[in-house]
Amino acid sequence: MKKFINILTGVAVAAAMQSCVDTEKPVFQEPTTFTINTPALQNEYLATTSDMEDKSTFVLYASQPDYGFAAQASYSVQVSLSENFVDATETQEANYRDLSNQDMNSGEMKFRTYDLAVAMTQLLGFDSDSTEDDYQDYVDNGGKTVMPVYFRAVCEIPGVPGSRIVSSNVVSYNKVQFSFAVPKAGFIYYVGDTIDKGATWNEPSASFQDFYDSYKLIEPEIGSKLYAATFNLPATASIKTLDPANPQNYTTQFRFFTELSGWNDASKMVGSHTDDFYVVVITDEFVDGQFKGDAVYGKGNWGVFLDEETEMTLVVSLQDSKKPKVWFRYGKWDVQVGLDATGMNEPVFKEAAE
Numbered sequence: 001m002k003k004f005i006n007i008l009t010g011v012a013v014a015a016a017m018q019s020c021v022d023t024e025k026p027v028f029q030e031p032t033t034f035t036i037n038t039p040a041l042q043n044e045y046l047a048t049t050s051d052m053e054d055k056s057t058f059v060l061y062a063s064q065p066d067y068g069f070a071a072q073a074s075y076s077v078q079v080s081l082s083e084n085f086v087d088a089t090e091t092q093e094a095n096y097r098d099l100s101n102q103d104m105n106s107g108e109m110k111f112r113t114y115d116l117a118v119a120m121t122q123l124l125g126f127d128s129d130s131t132e133d134d135y136q137d138y139v140d141n142g143g144k145t146v147m148p149v150y151f152r153a154v155c156e157i158p159g160v161p162g163s164r165i166v167s168s169n170v171v172s173y174n175k176v177q178f179s180f181a182v183p184k185a186g187f188i189y190y191v192g193d194t195i196d197k198g199a200t201w202n203e204p205s206a207s208f209q210d211f212y213d214s215y216k217l218i219e220p221e222i223g224s225k226l227y228a229a230t231f232n233l234p235a236t237a238s239i240k241t242l243d244p245a246n247p248q249n250y251t252t253q254f255r256f257f258t259e260l261s262g263w264n265d266a267s268k269m270v271g272s273h274t275d276d277f278y279v280v281v282i283t284d285e286f287v288d289g290q291f292k293g294d295a296v297y298g299k300g301n302w303g304v305f306l307d308e309e310t311e312m313t314l315v316v317s318l319q320d321s322k323k324p325k326v327w328f329r330y331g332k333w334d335v336q337v338g339l340d341a342t343g344m345n346e347p348v349f350k351e352a353a354e
Contacts, residue, residue, distance in 0.1 A: 028160065031065030036077070036153035036167040045146075046173045048117035050181040053259075057102060057110040058173070062153040064107055065165050074104045074158055074343075077111065077151045079119050083170055085152060097122055098154075100223070104320060109153070115223075117181035120149065128182060135180035149176040158342040185219040188227045188270070188316060192254025192301065195234050195309065204260045212260060217316060221337040224345050225319035227256075228335035235308045248279040251303030256316050266298050270316055270324050273300025281305075282328070289331065290349075295324035302328070315347040 039060060046058060062075055078085065080096035088094040097119035102110040124143070126134060139145065150172045156164035189212050191204045202208045217227035233252050242250045255271035272280035272293075278300035282291050286304075295316070315327040315335055327347050338348040 026069035028157075028163070029066065029068035030162045031067055031155075031165050034065040034153065034155055034165045034167045035063055035169050036151065036171050037061040037063075038171045039173055042172055043174050045175045045177065046113075047177045048113045048120065048179040048181070050114070050117055050179040052114055052181075052184060052186065054112075054114050056113045058113060058116070060109045060111070060151060060153070060171070062107045062109060062155065062167065065155050067157065067163065071157050071163075072105055073155050073163070074101075075107055075109050076101050076104070076154050077109060078154060078166070079116065079123075080150045081120070081123050081147065083150050083172070085150075085170065095123070096152075100225075100319075102321060105322075107155075114181060116149070116176070117179040118183045120176070120178050121181050122183075124178070126180070126182065130180075130182055132180065145178050146175055147178065148172050148174045156343075158344065183222050185222050186225070186227070187216040187218045188318075189257045189260060190215040190217060190229065190231060190254060190314065191257050193234055193239055193252045195232050203262060204257045205262045206260055209260060217256065217314060220335050224337045226315060226317050226335075226337055226345050226347060228313065228315045228347060230311055230313045230332040233306060233310050233312050235310075236305050237307075238309075248281050248303060250305065251279065251281055251283065252306045253279060253301040253303045254314075255299070255301050258318070263299075269297060269299055270295050270318070270326075271298045271300040272296070272302045274298035275300055279303040286328075286330070290327065290329040292327050293325070295326050297324070302326075304328075313349065317345060317347075319345050 037060070049056060060077060064071070064073060077099050078096040079099050082095055086095045099111045099115055099119060102112065124138070150170050152170050153167040154164065189204060191201065194215070202211055204212060215231065217229040219226060220228055236250060236252050239252065240250050255269055257269055259268045261268045266274065272278065272295065274296055276299040280300060281303045282293070283305045285291050310330065311332045313329045313331065313333040313335065317325040329349055334350040336348045336350060337345050340346045
């Protein structure tokens with residue numbers, strides 16, 4: 001009996017060790033099935049918007065494909081005005097557009113109604129040169145303003161070949177209101193020390209809209225969620241007084257705002273830290289003239305000591321809304337959109353612009 005118990009104990013230990021090995025080294029398997037759920041409100045009226053600043057969303061749900069383990073995957077959808085999705089060929093373009101999930105790692109997918117309006121506008125044949133008059137002609141000639149719209153889901157593990165899969169089923173919202181929306185480059189705002197106003201920071205509010213229109217970081221590629229601009233930053237000594245007790249303040253400082261909503265709402269600020277008046281000094285962290293780092297939604301500033309007035313190209317990525325990133329590079333550079341090893345957008349700094 002004792003020998004039998006020992007044998008059982010050995011089997012249990014071996015099984016536990018095997019379980020640990022499987023947990024530590026998950027084995028990827030290429031998925032074969034993937035579905036998107038029929039919307040519970042698919043027959044209710046779904047309004048879209050032509051206002052780029054409108055943050056309203058709608059929801060679709062998808063299950064995770066079987067990758068052999070619980071993977072952190074990226075989810076999105078393709079949208080079409082036809083139930084039959086047609087991929088692009090050499091002679092025709094695809095009859096669908098991609099929509100970006102606001103929380104790209106969640107199967108509970110949220111999409112902006114503005115982005116849906118842009119996709120519908122393109123699928124109906126309008127282009128970047130189309131005007132409101134073109135839209136009115138469409139309506140006057142019997143063009144539909146409420147219609148069914150179809151979706152299929154896409155899931156993949158960034159950087160893992162064979163992980164991308166498109167849902168085998170298609171779902172719809174059957175009463176979608178069409179808003180004419182020609183896509184425009186998105187933007188955010190630089191808020192910090194500037195040549196124009198020295199150390200006194202103007203409130204990032206509607207009252208100073210005209211001022212901050214000159215301090216926008218703009219998408220070099222529409223929909224990329226990368227925002228870039230070059231600004232001339234003031235020499236630190238021209239705007240700050242050295243305080244031995246707080247040496248971090250003897251820097252040229254800045255952060256970014258997604259909206260001009262005042263000083264209180266940290267969720268609209270992209271900064272170095274969550275705490276107000278917190279300064280992360282990055283003077284010595286530039287490599288070959290460039291700093292790259294993570295950001296947070298918060299009130300902290302980046303600070304850099306500048307011997308003289310200095311042009312600096314600033315790039316902010318909000319593609320992963322939960323993990324903002326920044327790149328700062330000395331000089332004036334043309335910024336294009338490239339991809340990193342995981343398939344995320346990143347800036348490509350081309351030769352210095354004239």
